[in-house]
Amino acid sequence: MCRLILASGQVAVADIAAAAVDMSCGRTADHDNPTKAHVHGWGAVWREPGHGLRSHTDVRPLAESLHDSPLPETKxxxxxxxxxxxxxxxxxxxRFTHPLTRDDGWYFMHNGYLPTAYQRLGLPASEFDSREYFDHLVPHGANSLDPETALGKLDSLPPGGNSGNAIAVHPAGAYLVHWSAPGVATPVFFAMRRLRLPGVEIIASEVVPGLAPAPSWEPLPANTVEHFSFPEGV
Incomplete structure (x- = not known):
């Protein structure tokens, strides 16, 4: 399982990266899942003014490799x-480190396990559930994601998975999907929280006190698809 964090607006990259480090090390793990640390690699996607989307992946733990990435110098x-x-x-x-990418310009990050998504693609078996979920959720060649359609695709999955929490990013905009299967065993682990600060909105898998105290965070409603549009030509 994984942890996600997204920031849109006046992004303090160092603060968001530090929050991700805290989550990866289990420092903020106030939830109902035995998994606390997330050390099997990490990745990021961001907008670079004048150059579009950029991404970075590393198979090492974030706490050990952040300094080797472009993030410390990113605006x-x-x-x-x-x-x-x-x-x-x-x-x-x-091959399995997120964000997953596709030749139509999409980037994809997933927290959860959806081992039946391959069935919706007509495949004989699952090879990597997050990749199959990506291809099921986002039609190849699309330049947007319709929230109602996306949630309908998740609701139609055969039983066996737990969460479709995801971030899908395209040059035209980004989407955060918050969805868990009915009766999921660890609902707190798959909950998401939103923090609104002057000039920036943050959504994360956990409350991160380093960004703001717990009362400042609000629960993100279940079965939600949030859209973040990107200015054209910027």
């Missing part, structure tokens, strides 16, 4: 970070 109005604890030991390494 942006949108940043998403994913820190990973692989559900299956066989699914570790560069």
């Amino acid at each position: 942006t109005d949108f940043l998403a970070i994913h820190v990973r604890n692989a559900t299956l030991e066989s699914q570790r390494g560069p």
Whole structure:
């Protein structure tokens, strides 16, 4: 399982990266899942003014490798970070490190396990559930994500998974999906929280006191797709 954080607006990159480090190390893990640390790699996607989207991945723990990434020097109005604890030991390494990418310009980060998504693609078996979920959720060649359609696709999945929490990013905008299967065993782990500060909105898998005290965070409603539009030509 994984942790996600997204910031849109006047992004203090160092603060958001530090929050992701805290989550990856288990320092903020006030939830109902035995997994606390997320050390099987990490990735980020952000907007670089004048150059569009940029991304970075590393198979090392975030706390050990942040300094080797472009993030410390990055200035942006949108940043998403994913820190990973692989559900299956066989699914570790560069191929499985998020954000997943596609040749139509989409980037994708997932927290959860959806081993039946392959069935909606007509595949004989699952090879990597997050990749299959990506292709099921976001039609190839699309330049947007319709919230009602997206949630309908999740509701239609055969039983067996737990969460479809995800961040999908395209040059035209980003989407945060908050969805868990009915009766999920660890609802607190898959809850998401929103923090609104002057000039910036942050959504994260956990309350991060380093950004603001717990009362400042609000629960993100279940079955939600949030849209963050990007200015054209910027």
